[in-house]
Each structure stands twice: as C-alpha cells, then as structure tokens.
Amino acid sequence: MNGMAVGSGSAPPTGRPTRLPRSARRKQLLAAAQEVFVAQGYHAAAMDDIAERAGVSKPVLYQHFPGKLELYLALLDTHCDAIVAQVRSAMVGTSDNKERVKGAVQAYFDFVDHESEAFRLVFESDLRNEPAVRERVERVEKGCIAAITDTIISDTGVSRAHAELLASGLVGAAETAAQFWLAAGRKVPKADAEALLATLTWRGIASFPLQGESA
Structure with missing residues (x-):
C-alpha cells in the first residue's frame, strides 16, 4: 500500500x-x-x-x-442528470411524435449499451433503501416522465394526470425492457430491440388524437 x-x-x-x-x-x-x-x-x-x-x-x-456515501451520490448525480437530459433531448429534437417515442426508448438503450456500468449503478444499486439514493433514482423517473408529459399535453391536450400516466408507462416500459435486454446478454440486436419497443409503445400513444383533431 x-x-x-x-x-x-x-x-x-x-x-x-x-x-x-x-x-x-x-x-x-x-x-x-x-x-x-x-x-x-x-x-x-x-x-x-x-x-x-x-x-x-x-x-x-x-x-x-x-466519505463513501458522498462519493457514491456524486456518481449517481452525474448519471441521473445524463439520462434525464437524453430523454429531454429526444422530446425537443423533433416535432415528429413517432420519432420522439423512438428517441425516448433509444435514450434508455443507449444508456444501457454505452454506460452499462452506470446503468447498474443507478438501477441495480445494493443501496436502494438509502433515502438519498432512492431519491436520486426516483428523480430520474420523475424527470423523464415530466419531459414526456409536457410533450403529450402540448400535442394531445389531454389532462396532466392522464399525460403523466401515459408518460410513466413509456418510461417504465423503456427502463424495464432495456434492463432485461442487458441482463439477457443483448441477444437481440440493439437496433431491433429499440424498434420493437418503440413500435409497441407508438401503437398505443398514436391512438390519442392531436389537438384540434377529432378522436
């Protein structure tokens, strides 16, 4: 030493x-x-x-x-901010809603694929019961949901409560699928995995009419 x-x-x-x-x-x-x-x-x-x-x-x-906890929390802050920023970027990067959905899904798969260590650190932590850690993980989910919620509201005119529920479904699906894809050893090519989940999600969200259109 x-x-x-x-x-x-x-x-x-x-x-x-x-x-x-x-x-x-x-x-x-x-x-x-x-x-x-x-x-x-x-x-x-x-x-x-x-x-x-x-x-x-x-x-x-x-x-x-x-201390060790402060070091760990600093790491979480870095990665949590990064994934929220990726999802926000997907929302503002285009006005095509189908591409927005694809971008949100891709943000999670990119994070898993290129930052698998960071993904495990955030979403598979053995310290999830620590309040400060749990707050940061929840902040990721809330930040991503908020970004998608605002887009859904502006495009469809549904209530905030409805939009938040839809957004939470998209975030939950993307996070769970990306985590499963990583744990399963990336058996499905990344582009195919993203396309499958984006198609599944889009077929549901596309059923909500844009503002000014009849249902």
Whole structure:
C-alpha cells in the first residue's frame, strides 16, 4: 500500500505529474469509484480500494469527497442528470411524435449499451433503501416522465394526470425492457430491440388524437 502515496500532491521520483486541475481530479476519482462500486457493490467497496484504483492517497480522495456515501451520490448525480437530459433531448429534437417515442426508448438503450456500468449503478444499486439514493433514482423517473408529459399535453391536450400516466408507462416500459435486454446478454440486436419497443409503445400513444383533431 505504500505505493498509494504516489499522486498525493508532491512530485514523485518518477516525475509523473500528480497535480491535476480540481475538475480533472474529480473526474478521475469518480471513474475509479465507479469501477470499484460496480465490481464490488457499495457495501463491500472501501475508500482504500478506490484510492488505489485511482492511483492517489486516501487524503487526496478525502479532499474531494468526505466519505463513501458522498462519493457514491456524486456518481449517481452525474448519471441521473445524463439520462434525464437524453430523454429531454429526444422530446425537443423533433416535432415528429413517432420519432420522439423512438428517441425516448433509444435514450434508455443507449444508456444501457454505452454506460452499462452506470446503468447498474443507478438501477441495480445494493443501496436502494438509502433515502438519498432512492431519491436520486426516483428523480430520474420523475424527470423523464415530466419531459414526456409536457410533450403529450402540448400535442394531445389531454389532462396532466392522464399525460403523466401515459408518460410513466413509456418510461417504465423503456427502463424495464432495456434492463432485461442487458441482463439477457443483448441477444437481440440493439437496433431491433429499440424498434420493437418503440413500435409497441407508438401503437398505443398514436391512438390519442392531436389537438384540434377529432378522436
């Protein structure tokens, strides 16, 4: 463990630079923490393991994060914000509602496919009963539902309560299907999986007329 002192701030004998800008160091620590949390789970992971994975001393790690929970929550915040932003982008990126549905589904599958570690960290956490963790997971669902709800209301004119229920169905289907697809080993090609779920969802939502049209 003596080698962990490398990266603590003073220049090591190797001459490797250790003083990174704070934002770059934080990003490095979060990446190392994600690897450890996904591999070991929150409860089994130790700050020593994370510091070693990042190549820094524990004091450097504690300069940025006062404890393991704060580090874990910072990771969740990063990924939770990212998936909500992807769904919002799908809603505002086109006025074609069929493409919006496809985009919302694709946001979840992209997250699972390209950020499978992050997906497991958010949706398969062994810390789901921790209030701060549960709040963040719920914030993802609420943020995605809100983005889709606003689009449904503006396009169909249904009540907010009805639109929220429809949006929750779409979000729930996308999340569950993406999670199943990952757990099953990606047996169905990603493009096919997205198309299947988008078609299923669209056939239901398309039955609601646009504003100004009769049912």
